[in-house]
Amino acid sequence: MIAPETTALILLAAGKSERFGLSDKLTEMFLGHPLGMHAVTALEAVPFAKRIVVTDGVKLDYAARSYEVVHNPTPEQGLSLSVRLGVTAARGPGVEAVLIALADMPRITATQIHRLYEAAEGPSTVVASSDGVRPRPPVLFGAGRFDALERLEGDAGARDMILTGRHVVTNPGELIDVDTEEELAELRAKFGQVRRR
Numbered sequence: 001m002i003a004p005e006t007t008a009l010i011l012l013a014a015g016k017s018e019r020f021g022l023s024d025k026l027t028e029m030f031l032g033h034p035l036g037m038h039a040v041t042a043l044e045a046v047p048f049a050k051r052i053v054v055t056d057g058v059k060l061d062y063a064a065r066s067y068e069v070v071h072n073p074t075p076e077q078g079l080s081l082s083v084r085l086g087v088t089a090a091r092g093p094g095v096e097a098v099l100i101a102l103a104d105m106p107r108i109t110a111t112q113i114h115r116l117y118e119a120a121e122g123p124s125t126v127v128a129s130s131d132g133v134r135p136r137p138p139v140l141f142g143a144g145r146f147d148a149l150e151r152l153e154g155d156a157g158a159r160d161m162i163l164t165g166r167h168v169v170t171n172p173g174e175l176i177d178v179d180t181e182e183e184l185a186e187l188r189a190k191f192g193q194v195r196r197r
Contacts, residue, residue, distance in 0.1 A: 002097045002120040002142055004113075008090035009048040011039060012082045012137075013103035014056035014072040025178060026058050026103055031191060035178060036060050038106035040067070046110050048099070052089045054082040078155035087149045097125065098146070100158075101138040104178045106187070108138060112170045116140045119166050126158075126165030131172035135162050 013026055013036055026036025033041070037060060044065070053062040056075040063069050070089045072082050083100065090098045099116070101108060112129055116138065119127045123144030128135035139162055141149060152158060176187060 002122070002125055002140070003117060004047045004099075005049055006094055006096040007048050007140070008050045008052055008092075008095050008098050009043065009046070010083070010086035010090060010098050010100045011051070011053040011062070011067065011103050012079070012086065012100065013058055013060070013062070014054050014075040014082050024058055025181075026060060030106055030188060034060055035106055036103040037065075039101055039103055039108055040065050042108050043101070043110055043113065046113055049095055050090065050092075052086050053103070054086045054089075078153070080152035080154050080156070083152055083158060084150050087146050091146065096123070096143050097140055098149075099138055099140050102177060105137065105176065106178065107174045107176050109170075109174055112168070112174055113138060115168050115170070119168050121166075126161050128162045128165055128167050129175055130167040130169045131175050132169045135165070135167045136175055136177070139165075 026034060028035045036058060051067045052070055053067040054070045054072050056072050068089060070085050072085055074081065087098055099113065116127045120140055123142040125140060125142035126145060128139040129137060145161065148161065149158060178187060
């Protein structure tokens with residue numbers, strides 16, 4: 001049975017962030033903490049077997065939060081390279097699944113993660129989160145999918161596998177993915193935070 005205790009969390013924190021501007025979006029502050037650390041805090045009580053972050057050198061100390069740091073030297077190759085690096089690092093005795101989450105999704109919850117496990121069905125599991133319109137991370141993959149994940153190419157990542165998997169609908173507000181400065185400004189405004197200059 002797939003459970004957090006037999007799962008490696010893979011947090012993807014490498015990427016071009018071309019739509020965000022000149023700053024590193026993961027170090028931008030949101031509610032008093034760097035954007036890229038919110039998912040870490042939200043998931044710290046989930047008892048994963050291991051925690052891995054794939055990064056391109058962002059200046060956040062994931063290691064201090066018990067993450068194995070895997071460096072992606074060429075994030076411009078697309079999301080698939082980060083997924084491949086993360087799955088390779090996740091493999092090991094007792095690891096029966098990986099949960100892939102994005103570091104730029106500051107509103108994800110442990111409750112949604114547990115709901116993904118409730119929908120899991122063994123080694124061939126693919127269970128994605130959904131806002132009711134389209135599936136997206138966080139996504140749970142059983143070990144039977146590891147080889148396919150390690151063969152991914154380009155920026156589409158595991159999109160095809162996710163589209164044909166199971167989808168667990170949650171509040172769209174939990175699945176906000178911050179890609180632009182405008183999206184971060186909207187998120188700050190929604191939570192009553194005004195950016196000080």
